[in-house]
Amino acid sequence: MTDKDPRELQFEESPARPRGIASDIARRGDITRRGLIGAGLGVAASAVPTGRAFSAAETESDSNLPPAVPQWQKEPGAPILTPPYGLPSPHEATVVRRPRAGAKPPTDLATYSLTPLQDLHGVITPNGLHYERHHAGVPDIDPEQHRLIIHGLVDRPMIFTMEDLTRFPSVSRFHFLECSGNSSPNWTAPKPELTVQDIHGLLSCAEWTGVPLATVLAEAGVRPEAKWMLAEGADSAAMTRSIPIEKALDDALLAYSQNGERLRPEQGYPLRLFLPGWEGNTSVKWLRRLKLGAAPFETREETSKYTMVMPDHTIRQFNFVMEAKSVITFPSSGHRLAAPGFCEISGLAWSGAGKVVRVEVSTDDGRSWREAALQEPIMTKCLTRFRAPWRWDGGEAVLASRVTDSSGYVQPSREALLKVRDVRSYYHNNAIQSWRVASSGAVTNAG
Numbered sequence: 001m002t003d004k005d006p007r008e009l010q011f012e013e014s015p016a017r018p019r020g021i022a023s024d025i026a027r028r029g030d031i032t033r034r035g036l037i038g039a040g041l042g043v044a045a046s047a048v049p050t051g052r053a054f055s056a057a058e059t060e061s062d063s064n065l066p067p068a069v070p071q072w073q074k075e076p077g078a079p080i081l082t083p084p085y086g087l088p089s090p091h092e093a094t095v096v097r098r099p100r101a102g103a104k105p106p107t108d109l110a111t112y113s114l115t116p117l118q119d120l121h122g123v124i125t126p127n128g129l130h131y132e133r134h135h136a137g138v139p140d141i142d143p144e145q146h147r148l149i150i151h152g153l154v155d156r157p158m159i160f161t162m163e164d165l166t167r168f169p170s171v172s173r174f175h176f177l178e179c180s181g182n183s184s185p186n187w188t189a190p191k192p193e194l195t196v197q198d199i200h201g202l203l204s205c206a207e208w209t210g211v212p213l214a215t216v217l218a219e220a221g222v223r224p225e226a227k228w229m230l231a232e233g234a235d236s237a238a239m240t241r242s243i244p245i246e247k248a249l250d251d252a253l254l255a256y257s258q259n260g261e262r263l264r265p266e267q268g269y270p271l272r273l274f275l276p277g278w279e280g281n282t283s284v285k286w287l288r289r290l291k292l293g294a295a296p297f298e299t300r301e302e303t304s305k306y307t308m309v310m311p312d313h314t315i316r317q318f319n320f321v322m323e324a325k326s327v328i329t330f331p332s333s334g335h336r337l338a339a340p341g342f343c344e345i346s347g348l349a350w351s352g353a354g355k356v357v358r359v360e361v362s363t364d365d366g367r368s369w370r371e372a373a374l375q376e377p378i379m380t381k382c383l384t385r386f387r388a389p390w391r392w393d394g395g396e397a398v399l400a401s402r403v404t405d406s407s408g409y410v411q412p413s414r415e416a417l418l419k420v421r422d423v424r425s426y427y428h429n430n431a432i433q434s435w436r437v438a439s440s441g442a443v444t445n446a447g
């Protein structure tokens with residue numbers, strides 16, 4: 001118990017020195033003082049131009065701005081359960097999924113929407129902002145009538161209801177999902193106006209809950225000659241992909257939940273295959289059928305689509321693993337820095353091959369690099385948030401990030417990538433992304 005007024009306690013906790021982003025970071029201990037000095041921040045925290053000094057001489061006014069009491073503090077707020085399923089603040093109405101600026105999706109059904117990465121914090125994508133990619137729209141599936149069939153090279157062909165599946169021992173894992181067509185706008189001459197959402201928004205990350213596929217396959221009994229598995233969706237595209245049996249028995253999930261609630265219809269309700277680290281296309285949504293076979297099934301999505309052009313103009317099939325990539329989300333194209341001074345660079349790094357071990361950041365167009373701080377926990381095949389302090393001197397700057405993953409792979413420059421890929425590849429563009437900061441503070445895409 002304390003007889004102190006809680007407001008006084010709060011006041012007591014505030015440090016005597018001026019508040020600001022840099023002093024917060026230094027207090028958190030995430031970034032050492034030496035790191036700040038290394039970033040050109042060996043200056044008194046008071047020089048950081050965030051917030052402003054408050055003078056007790058400021059008088060009350062009729063506005064909502066302190067020290068006046070705002071309107072919303074003078075009357076009771078909205079009752080609870082308005083609405084029963086909570087929504088973001090109406091002031092966040094611009095934080096939405098959308099198609100790529102300037103690009104018209106081919107049809108309303110075979111289409112996509114992009115996650116607003118520039119507006120998100122941490123690594124989790126809220127369910128209403130998870131990117132979408134549908135080959136034939138979103139089916140309206142009655143979970144009572146949904147079944148999963150397992151057949152082909154198995155000892156016992158089986159059929160499961162949703163209830164059957166949710167009674168198996170379950171697991172929850174944090175993983176990113178990325179369409180292999182993500183980042184494709186940067187294969188050609190970079191369009192300055194494209195934002196991180198436009199270029200890299202076919203990327204999301206969630207906590208997925210479900211049954212390890214290996215557990216369910218064991219019920220059916222995989223025959224030794226089964227080397228591949230066909231996965232089919234219950235949408236009218238009947239999307240099908242062939243999956244090597246090793247992956248099916250490794251970390252594949254039959255997922256029914258996303259960030260704590262059942263899958264959204266757009267994400268495959270009531271059941272999707274989830275293949276951590278592999279191109280989004282293989283995580284078949286609205287999953288209804290798994291057929292075990294001795295060879296790949298050579299479906300449309302692995303012959304006509306989702307193949308890659310190599311420098312010698314041959315075509316490579318089955319490009320499963322999403323290579324390591326990173327991107328700065330703040331500041332990024334479309335942002336405008338109001339004034340020179342301190343600015344925390346922040347972004348996302350990930351690898352379909354394992355964990356992020358290092359992210360380096362450059363503010364001088366790749367001439368020099370320094371290490372960014374990685375937010376714990378660092379999870380396998382999951383987004384990792386990185387941060388680096390920076391002091392913008394008001395001149396032109398080019399910002400870039402470069403990730404190294406647990407396999408030792410280093411994210412390539414566009415030039416290095418084009419030595420192993422043809423520019424017509426379209427898929428799997430994991431080249432380093434650069435943003436140009438003009439002296440006006442305007443940030444644009446530099447490819």
Ligand SMILES: Nc1nc2c(c(=O)[nH]1)N[C@H]1C(S)=C(S)[C@@H](COP(=O)(O)O)O[C@H]1N2
Nearest residue numbers: 131132133134135179233239267280281285
């Ligand atoms: N049945 C079915 N599964 C599908 C698709 C589809 O159109 N139908 N799209 C695939 C593609 S190309 C991607 S990138 C991911 C997208 O998943 P999301 O919409 O949950 O982000 O789902 C994959 N699974």
Ligand SMILES: [Mo]
Nearest residue numbers: 179180280281
């Ligand atoms: Mo995709």
